[in-house]
Amino acid sequence: MTQHEALHLHVPEPTGRPGRHTDFSYLHLSPAGAARRPPVDTQPVDTSDLAYALVRVLDDEGRALGPWAVQTDPQLLRRGLRAMMKTRIFDARMLLAQRQKKISFYMQCLGEEAIAIAHALALDPGDMCFPTYRQQGLLLARDDVDMVEMICQLLSNERDPMKGRQLPVMYSYKRAGFFSISGNLATQFIQAVGWGMASAIKGDSRIASGWIGDGATAEADFHTALTFAHVYRAPVILNVVNNQWAISTFQAIAGGEATTFAARGVGCGIASLRVDGNDFLAVHAASRWAAERARRNLGPTLIEWVTYRAGPHSTSDDPSKYRPADDYAHFPLGDPIARLKQHLIAIGAWSEQEHEDAQKELEAQVAAAQKEAERYGSLADGHMRSAAEMFEDVYKDMPEHLRRQRQQLGV
Amino acid sequence: MEIDTLAEESIESARRTPMTMIQALRSAMDVMLARDPNVVVYGQDVGYFGGVFRCTEGLQAKYGRSRVFDAPISEGGIVGTAVGMGAYGLRAVVEIQFADYFYPASDQIVSEAARLRYRSAGDFTAPITIRMPCGGGIFGGQTHSQSPEALFTHVCGLRTVMPSNPYDAKGLLIAAIECDDPVIFLEPKRLYNGPFDGHHDKPVVPWSKHPLGGVPEGHYTVPLESASVFRAGGELTVLTYGTMVFVAEAAAIETGIDAEIIDLRSIWPLDLDTLVNSVRKTGRCVVVHEATRTSGFGAELVALMQEHCFYHLEAPIERVTGWDTPYPHAQEWDYFPGPVRVAAAFKRALEKS
Numbered sequence: 001m002t003q004h005e006a007l008h009l010h011v012p013e014p015t016g017r018p019g020r021h022t023d024f025s026y027l028h029l030s031p032a033g034a035a036r037r038p039p040v041d042t043q044p045v046d047t048s049d050l051a052y053a054l055v056r057v058l059d060d061e062g063r064a065l066g067p068w069a070v071q072t073d074p075q076l077l078r079r080g081l082r083a084m085m086k087t088r089i090f091d092a093r094m095l096l097a098q099r100q101k102k103i104s105f106y107m108q109c110l111g112e113e114a115i116a117i118a119h120a121l122a123l124d125p126g127d128m129c130f131p132t133y134r135q136q137g138l139l140l141a142r143d144d145v146d147m148v149e150m151i152c153q154l155l156s157n158e159r160d161p162m163k164g165r166q167l168p169v170m171y172s173y174k175r176a177g178f179f180s181i182s183g184n185l186a187t188q189f190i191q192a193v194g195w196g197m198a199s200a201i202k203g204d205s206r207i208a209s210g211w212i213g214d215g216a217t218a219e220a221d222f223h224t225a226l227t228f229a230h231v232y233r234a235p236v237i238l239n240v241v242n243n244q245w246a247i248s249t250f251q252a253i254a255g256g257e258a259t260t261f262a263a264r265g266v267g268c269g270i271a272s273l274r275v276d277g278n279d280f281l282a283v284h285a286a287s288r289w290a291a292e293r294a295r296r297n298l299g300p301t302l303i304e305w306v307t308y309r310a311g312p313h314s315t316s317d318d319p320s321k322y323r324p325a326d327d328y329a330h331f332p333l334g335d336p337i338a339r340l341k342q343h344l345i346a347i348g349a350w351s352e353q354e355h356e357d358a359q360k361e362l363e364a365q366v367a368a369a370q371k372e373a374e375r376y377g378s379l380a381d382g383h384m385r386s387a388a389e390m391f392e393d394v395y396k397d398m399p400e401h402l403r404r405q406r407q408q409l410g411v
Numbered sequence: 412m413e414i415d416t417l418a419e420e421s422i423e424s425a426r427r428t429p430m431t432m433i434q435a436l437r438s439a440m441d442v443m444l445a446r447d448p449n450v451v452v453y454g455q456d457v458g459y460f461g462g463v464f465r466c467t468e469g470l471q472a473k474y475g476r477s478r479v480f481d482a483p484i485s486e487g488g489i490v491g492t493a494v495g496m497g498a499y500g501l502r503a504v505v506e507i508q509f510a511d512y513f514y515p516a517s518d519q520i521v522s523e524a525a526r527l528r529y530r531s532a533g534d535f536t537a538p539i540t541i542r543m544p545c546g547g548g549i550f551g552g553q554t555h556s557q558s559p560e561a562l563f564t565h566v567c568g569l570r571t572v573m574p575s576n577p578y579d580a581k582g583l584l585i586a587a588i589e590c591d592d593p594v595i596f597l598e599p600k601r602l603y604n605g606p607f608d609g610h611h612d613k614p615v616v617p618w619s620k621h622p623l624g625g626v627p628e629g630h631y632t633v634p635l636e637s638a639s640v641f642r643a644g645g646e647l648t649v650l651t652y653g654t655m656v657f658v659a660e661a662a663a664i665e666t667g668i669d670a671e672i673i674d675l676r677s678i679w680p681l682d683l684d685t686l687v688n689s690v691r692k693t694g695r696c697v698v699v700h701e702a703t704r705t706s707g708f709g710a711e712l713v714a715l716m717q718e719h720c721f722y723h724l725e726a727p728i729e730r731v732t733g734w735d736t737p738y739p740h741a742q743e744w745d746y747f748p749g750p751v752r753v754a755a756a757f758k759r760a761l762e763k764s
Contacts, residue, residue, distance in 0.1 A: 128498070163532045172531035179498060180531035184522040190488055191523070194495025194503075201451060201477050201501065208495070220515065224488035231483060393529045394568050396536070396591040399636065399680035 012252030016324045032059035033066025044271040051262035051272040057281035062342035068285045074349035083141040084113040086362045098315045109134045111310030114280040114336035117141040122287035126206040130179040130192035151373035159376040164385040186219035193228045196236035207235040207294040215246020215254045226268040235294035238302040243309035248322040265302030277305030278333040280340040387411045427625030431618045432603045435577035435626045436466045439584035444474045452479045454506030486516035497537040510545035511557045524593040525568030540587045548601035556738035558702035563595045564679035571678045573597040575656040576623035582633030599653040608661035609749035638682040644671035647695035655699045662753035687719045694725035695760045704732040726763035729756040
């Protein structure tokens with residue numbers, strides 16, 4: 001009789017922990033320019049290799065290489081760089097405001113700025129994003145979203161457009177193509193598919209863009225979204241932001257070990273790409289490719305953006321407890337802002353002086369917006385929306401039982 | 412029963428067409444698909460086949476596959492896409508094949524559809540209608556018989572509706588589709604083909620023989636948050652909905668007790684005034700539902716009547732419900748709160764004082 005070793009349970013574990021460096025070879029990086037760029041009408045099954053490779057454009061010297069290095073207007077790149085800088089400054093200031101107890105809670109997107117911003121610049125007006133709480137770049141990339149109003153939401157003050165009902169960062173901007181943030185993970189992914197289906201039902205030209213993190217891909221809504229998107233060939237981009245960490249949970253616990261999140265798409269009949277999320281040019285080019293597929297009735301595209309959550313999950317988290325404190329410094333895909341800056345300088349479209357000037361100008365802009373928003377109060381100083389408003393918007397018209405309860409509260 | 416007790420629906424009976432509840436529901440969707448190009452209908456087996464209960468039969472042929480279509484077996488996906496379509500501006504009318512199967516969609520119903528207007532301060536809304544057959548009496552066992560209305564009434568932001576007859580079914584479904592709030596539309600499947608009174612050993616009376624089986628062809632609504640005085644009476648008030656309306660009627664006829672039967676129609680938010688006025692008038696109240704007892708919607712009704720009618724009550728409020736067990740298959744009629752149990756509760760309510 002054959003003797004077998006006793007069974008044992010495999011529980012994935014990151015190579016790095018506090019005091020032990022991460023071996024980032026698990027990322028299986030491709031060199032810049034190496035991944036092929038198929039035509040947008042490619043068959044989903046023919047993207048298999050791209051779901052395991054890594055689409056990269058910028059090399060370590062800031063050169064744009066390979067078939068995904070499509071001609072991009074330097075003006076757009078400068079705009080993207082400024083938006084990334086603005087987002088990082090915004091996050092830093094709001095983090096500070098949270099520490100000063102002006103804001104109850106905050107979530108920054110440090111290190112991931114290129115993904116939301118390059119993607120936002122690849123979409124058309126009227127397209128609808130269904131984001132997670134870490135895509136504030138989708139809003140900050142736009143000129144039509146007032147930072148003062150965003151900060152009022154964070155402060156939960158009298159001018160909070162969410163009327164004090166939502167945690168800070170749970171924005172909603174229908175007019176800016178930004179769906180209301182839930183807080184329940186993954187729910188928005190299938191909703192994005194529904195929005196795309198609706199656009200197709202109506203013969204519209206607008207597309208949807210759904211967002212999810214590596215951790216939440218384990219939820220049923222992720223798999224449901226892939227099924228529905230494929231079945232109805234929905235005009236939707238399905239973005240998986242793989243920043244390696246879901247609070248303290250390494251992406252291997254979500255199922256990223258020895259495979260990729262992009263690979264899930266291919267099995268569902270969806271064209272899938274795995275892309276360097278810290279490479280602004282790659283993000284923009286892949287987003288444009290996926291958007292064109294969607295707009296041409298060619299169906300959904302799943303894109304795994306490989307990046308790194310450089311900060312804590314939220315202001316309630318301390319990542320030094322579960323990963324090396326200097327992990328981000330060793331992350332091989334670098335800093336998206338530094339990489340785009342290097343490229344722009346290399347092509348003569350930017351300079352150190354311009355960068356320094358832009359930094360100062362944006363810091364002043366964010367500071368001024370914060371100052372103005374604070375004039376309308378904060379949760380801490382009690383200048384918030386009336387308690388009477390708590391009973392509104394539960395239904396379109398307030399039913400009798402809520403009127404009675406509002407009277408009981410005496411407001 | 413007297414049709415003229417249904418005061419607010421003053422449509423001449425001459426203009427009504429005999430319909431089963433299935434035909435009435437189909438007619439409601441037909442009317443709304445024709446009237447509003449933003450209405451879409453989908454669910455499992457809903458498209459070509461027309462639904463396992465045939466409620467959507469013929470609608471795909473009439474309105475095309477992009478407006479009436481089959482969905483994957485994924486309740487979470489059906490409701491999740493409906494929420495997304497609502498955000499776009501459509502009005503999705505989706506079918507969950509049996510209420511017993513809505514659980515995978517709970518997150519999308521409770522955390523998303525019900526709260527979207529609130530959490531976005533009105534920026535986005537979910538004007539969706541989620542139809543689901545409920546209740547027992549068809550030997551469906553514990554996975555085709557449940558009445559989960561109390562799970563929905565506990566969720567703020569939802570409207571929960573349950574018609575008891577074809578006329579109300581069509582009018583309420585049109586009102587639900589036109590409503591800008593998410594509506595859970597529970598269809599008592601035992602009433603699809605006739606007004607079942609709980610006497611399972613007797614032949615089924617078809618809706619064509621019942622006045623409430625007469626349904627106008629065109630557009631009309633039965634307003635949400637409006638109960639009906641299904642049967643006027645003076646000795647006691649029965650608060651009920653769905654299948655139990657006819658069971659209560661049978662109990663009243665068989666006992667000779669002059670019971671006033673209030674059909675809630677909209678379970679929550681409800682028409683409290685109609686309930687309170689009746690209970691204050693009769694001073695006695697029996698709450699009847701098919702769902703399990705503990706934390707059932709009957710508990711809420713009893714609490715509300717205690718709050719609003721305490722000094723008018725002559726006797727403790729009686730509750731007749733399904734037992735606190737899963738819905739059994741072989742012992743279905745021991746589980747079902749039939750006219751004998753309801754009649755006994757009527758007598759207790761009259762004896763006590």
